[in-house]
Amino acid sequence: GEDVEQSLFLSVREGDSSVINCTYTDSSSTYLYWYKQEPGAGLQLLTYIFSNMDMKQDQRLTVLLNKKDKHLSLRIADTQTGDSAIYFCAESIRNQGGKLIFGQGTELSVKP
């Protein structure tokens, strides 16, 4: 079946690294995505990784994919107060059009 799970909350201190985790069940994922949602705002695409990759780095963001365990993580280096938001993990499934299956979102709180 299709299911994406995330922990609901994460609190870190400014300047520390944040690691947000996500697990998914469908092994026919094509792409896995991370979106950010600030209060009252839409979903901002942060980064994505193709399902045959292990890692992708984009400035302060590092995405790690463990296909065997169906585990995806997003690491934010040098976390800033402006990074406080809800982070959603999402997967797209082969042969199901472009629909995205989203996790529940992880609320990241960055304390000064």
Added chain:
Amino acid sequence: DSGVTQTPKHLITATGQRVTLRCSPRSGDLSVYWYQQSLDQGLQFLIQYYNGEERAKGNILERFSAQQFPDLHSELNLSSLELGDSALYFCASSPSRQETQYFGPGTRLLVL
């Protein structure tokens, strides 16, 4: 700014009424997706259109319908509204049928 526009930003209406939400995709994008975000269900895929044709269907109620017009903008029609339809409705677009999706700012619907 993702380049996807949605109107209206907010909508307040009564049970039993009908509303239309409008979405303009990014320039050049052929696919439009609709999602519903609510507190109890999270982010749920509703429907996808590609170049005017329905491409994929998700958890969309029979009271809801959508279409994509020749100029590629899309409308989501919600009828016989119930209290439980109160949610944030997002539109997203992508260049093709199964590519990275960029989200609009959403329409917040409140049914009283």
